[in-house]
Amino acid sequence: xxxxxxxxxxxxxxxxxxxxxxxxxxxxxxxxxxxxxxxxxxxxxxxxxxxxxxxxxxxxxxxxxxxxxxxxxxxxxxxxxxxxxxxxxxxxxxxxxxxxxxxxxxxxxxxxxxxxx
Numbered sequence: 849x850x851x852x853x854x855x856x857x858x859x860x861x862x863x864x865x866x867x868x869x870x871x872x873x874x875x876x877x878x879x880x881x882x883x884x885x886x887x888x889x890x891x892x893x894x895x896x897x898x899x900x901x902x903x904x905x906x907x908x909x910x911x912x913x914x915x916x917x918x919x920x921x922x923x924x925x926x927x928x929x930x931x932x933x934x935x936x937x938x939x940x941x942x943x944x945x946x947x948x949x950x951x952x953x954x955x956x957x958x959x960x961x962x963x964x965x
Contacts (some may be wrong), residue, residue: 851903852900852901852902852903853900855897856897856898856899856900857924858918858921862912862916862917863916865916866915866916872898874898875892877897877898878894881911881912885911885915887910887961889908909923927929
């Protein structure tokens, strides 16, 4: 599964849990994200996330992880068998799928911060 499509699926599931309904508009996502985070996004950016046309920057992914209570490992690696992976393996696998958008240290930091919560 391509990384952007996988991200779209995880984001939609998390938004459904947060808002209690299946369909969230780009405007609703942008407004809610801007209210609860230190980052700001446009409706167009939210639309691209929801449709899988773009991935957020590292800082925005980190905000999404905290706001929507998403395990960052689910964003960076898709395993249809849901096998547990060691964090280093996970970070290395994620790096291969992200086309250089994030470095290995960023991914490991995000996973460590999530586990410390």
